[in-house]
Amino acid sequence: MAHAGARLVSAPGAGRQVLPDADEVAREAAERLVVLAGAKAGRIGICLSGGSTPKLLYRLLAGPAFRSRLPWDRLHWFFGDERVGDGPEAGSNRRMVEEAFGADLVPPGHLHPIPTGGPPQACAAAYAAELAAWYGADRLDPGRPLFDLVLLGLGEDGHTASLFPGKPEARESGAWVVPVPEAGLAPFVPRVSLTLPALGATPLLLFLVTGAGKRAPLARLAAGEDLPAGHVRASGEMVWLLDAAAAG
Structure with missing residues (x-):
């Protein structure tokens, strides 16, 4: 049986890129988003990660280097x-994104936060309904992605998303939720x-993994441990963007 970490790198459409530091990991992700946005007409759905x-x-996206290079509308x-x-x-994730983007960059209705008031079951149901409205169906079609880009992180215990x-x-x-x-x-x-099915319904999935604290979960994945991050599969390309500290 192949190790989970090996599958992440060697499976068709998967890859691994090591960059000098967290700033360069962020810059590489930003450049990939610019390329994606330039290659696709119409609306573009991006699923964000915390961290x-x-x-x-x-x-970086909201700053002078990239602000004018993206079709925010x-x-x-x-x-x-x-x-x-x-x-x-x-x-907390919504507040982080709002603080980073500022008040005037994202057009009204283009930020789709997960509802936070009420029991988690109700919040999940409400967000599932919003995603279905965005997608135009409540079942995923393997030939039609839910998002154009998904960003994920890796927790020190091997979790991703929640x-x-x-x-x-x-x-x-x-x-989906x-x-x-x-x-x-x-x-x-x-x-x-x-x-996992919703997160993987994308032609491009980027894992952003930085810091020496991520060496241990990466090693556990490579050793074949049954960790959620090791079960992520994208319908298209999946790339692990690591900084040198994480890659060891």
Whole structure:
């Protein structure tokens, strides 16, 4: 049996690129988005990730180097996961993106945050309905992606989005969005997450992985451990963008 980490790199459409640091990982992701946007007419759906490296990316996109290179009027921004409920942590990914992009860059209705008020089951159902409205159907067609680009990170425990090791949400194969009543890491607040089928319904999926703390989960994936990040499959190209510290 092939190791999970080996599959991530050697499977058709998968790749691995090592860059000097987190800034260069963010810049490479930004350049790929520019290329994607230039190659496609009409609206473009991007599924965002939380975390420190994606935050660098979002600030870069809104900055002078990339702001004018992107068709902001055609870009729609979705979220791979979010903390929900009535605690101060709720909506942290949305706030991060809003802070990075600023008030005037994204046209009204082009940012699609996961609802955070109420039980996680209701928030998940509401976001599933929004994704179905965007897609125009409530079942995925293998020939038609849900997103044009998906960004993901890798947790130190091997989770991605809010799909944690040993939790049933990481094995969901039907729904696009699931409630996560109990997170696998602090803060232990309820979350909502897109599932592996929804996250993989894209022609381009980028894992942004930076820092020495990510060496251990990368090694665990390469050793064949059953971790959620190792089960991600894209309908098109999947690339792991690593910085030198993570790659070791």
